[in-house]
Amino acid sequence: MPVLKARKCLLGMAPGAILRLTASDPAALIDVRHFCAEAGHEYLGANDLEGGVTAYFIRRG
Secondary structure, three states, X not given: OHHHHHHHHHHXXXXXXXXXXXXXXXXXXXHHHHHHXXXXXXXXXXXXXXXXXEEEEEEOO
């Protein structure tokens, strides 16, 4: 589900803009990286937040 939300948000963003995506799904780490590689976006990294939530940063390609 996080990747679907990211895809929708990125479509409305300008190339080079950075999306901060938050998710509590542990599989999101793999899914977000794979999505970025397949869709031509740059995966910038992730930060663990409170409550098992992780913030992922994606630069729109």
